[in-house]
Amino acid sequence: MAKSAEQYQLEIIDSLAEIPASEWNTLLPEDAGPFLNHAFLSALEETGCVGGNTGWQVAHLALKDQDTLVGALPLYLKQHSYGEFVFDWSWAQAYEQQGMNYYPKALCAIPFTPVQGARILCAPGKNIKDIHTSLITGLKSLLAANELSSAHILFPLASEVQAFKDQGFMLRDSVQxxxxxxxxxxxxxxxxxxxxxxxxxxxxxxxxxxxxxxxxxxxxxxxxxxxxxxxxxxxxxxxxxxxxxxxxxxxxxxxxxxxxxxxxxxxxxxxxxxxxxxxxxxxxxxxxxxxxxxxxxxxxxxxxxxxxxxxxxxxxxxxxxxxxxxxxxxxxxxxxxxxxxxTTIQSAHYIVDPQFAKAVKHFLEREHAGIGAYVDELGEHSPLKSTKVQP
CATH class of the missing domain: 3.40.630.30 (Gcn5-related N-acetyltransferase (GNAT))
Known part of the structure; x- marks a missing residue:
């Protein structure tokens, strides 16, 4: 029987050292790649590349069923927008021109790494939809409780995008x-x-x-x-x-x-x-x-x-x-x-202020059309021959 979000416990983890590597890595899908591995993320923390005064405050979300880790979301509270590869400096400037604080913001991403991958981690055998809903709902609650401006999910898997969209996140295209x-x-x-x-x-x-x-x-x-x-x-x-x-x-x-x-x-x-x-x-x-x-x-x-x-x-x-x-x-x-x-990949963005969210939505719609035209134009200059080469 599936569990509701209320039946799970959500914890904020300020150091990955609090979670054994085996427990974290058990959540990773088979195609997770190296950047979600406990060894990589914890190395960033242990050597001071994130945390401290770097502007990357560690705040991973851990979802537990009793004492068992069943889901997680790699999360940081950011005091700037460096090291992200999805640029929102103009959003920050416009937000603060309205007398509001854009930073800190919540960022679900692999620091300094523009690579697509799983962002909502789920233990084997658990209902993925329930875990997704619980973690995204928990993330939005975190924004409200801490008066954060926004949440940004960089380069999630295509299979995860709909879960964010269903919860009011807006999608943004990037070209790699x-x-x-x-x-x-x-x-x-x-x-x-x-x-x-x-x-x-x-x-x-x-x-x-x-x-x-x-x-x-x-x-x-x-x-x-x-x-x-x-x-x-x-x-x-x-x-x-x-x-x-x-x-x-x-x-x-x-x-x-x-x-x-x-x-x-x-x-x-x-x-x-x-x-x-x-x-x-x-x-x-x-x-x-x-x-x-x-x-x-x-x-x-x-x-x-x-x-x-x-x-x-x-x-x-x-x-x-x-x-x-x-x-x-x-x-x-x-x-x-x-x-x-x-290759076009997407990120997901949630803006708390409704009026600013509306403005960003209109911006993203125009940007989406522009990127589509840009990719079409690039396609006309493909470096490849029109026919596939034979060995």
Missing amino acids: FHWHNQAFQSFQHFLSALTMKRRKNIRREREQVSREQITFRHVPGKLSTDQDWEFFYRCYQNTYAEHLSSPYLNEAFFKLWAQRMPDNLHLIIAQRDQAPIAASLLVVDKDSSKAYGRYWGAIEHVPCLHFETAYYQAIEYCIEQGIQTFEGGAQGEHKMARGFLP
């Missing part, structure tokens, strides 16, 4: 660029699937890097060393410095992540005369046959080295490993010229 494996046997085989213009461009870029006498070292996470991660972090940090910004993640996080989840990490290090000059990181989920390009950086500028290290070497790796999808991260039309295709 993903590479898809068409049973490619080699990088050359992949190139043969592209239009002549794109094929020639990629060959030219790769030749430009090759002329610099640069080679590449692929380092599986389980074979990586502290020295590898120290160099990678130097590159990662330099990318932010070049954009006059500060990195969200610290070196301690990457080392702890590598220690806890080595099978999910793969470093690509560019070197000249065996001296490293650039690096990129792939997060690999072989269970769902996906790879995620996360970070890149260099200590020396070499034309086209970014494309080679972060894209072409990664595509070669995916082909060799039989990985079906390579997600290149948020935004970046330039990825299309490298064989990536646009």
Whole structure:
């Protein structure tokens, strides 16, 4: 017999250390991927990347049946909108122009990670609809009790979107660029699937890097060393410095992540005369046959080295490993010229103030039409030939 929301107990958890890893991970669906894993989320907390004075206050929602964890929602109270990849700065400005406080807001997301995945976690054997209803209702109660402006669910699974919509959340589209494996046997085989213009461009870029006498070292996470991660972090940090910004993640996080989840990490290090000059990181989920390009950086500028290290070497790796999808991260039309295709994914947003919610609804309707036209236009410039390539 299904339970009502009132029969479950909702708790706010300010540290994932309060929940044993086995209990949290039991809630994860088979295709959850690495970013929802207790090891990843707790590493962010333990190394101070979230919590403290970062503007990411940990407030996970835990749903319990007596003392048994039956559902959860990874949640943070945000004092800003950095590290989200769905931009609502204009909403915050308009909200505060009306004399209201937009921050703190509630954010259900994987910090600093624009990857689609489950956001409402449910224990096996439980009624998913009941768990969804209980957690979303609990989230809305949290907003009212703490006078929060809004709740934002970033990149939920398509199967979860309706549950949020049914509870008054508004949907917002985002465009990402993903590479898809068409049973490619080699990088050359992949190139043969592209239009002549794109094929020639990629060959030219790769030749430009090759002329610099640069080679590449692929380092599986389980074979990586502290020295590898120290160099990678130097590159990662330099990318932010070049954009006059500060990195969200610290070196301690990457080392702890590598220690806890080595099978999910793969470093690509560019070197000249065996001296490293650039690096990129792939997060690999072989269970769902996906790879995620996360970070890149260099200590020396070499034309086209970014494309080679972060894209072409990664595509070669995916082909060799039989990985079906390579997600290149948020935004970046330039990825299309490298064989990536646009993909639309959604986020869900709930605004407490009814008048402001109405204004946001009208904005999202116009934005939705604009993004639809944008994706249609991108489709006219596909890097792929119109017919599927044969091995």
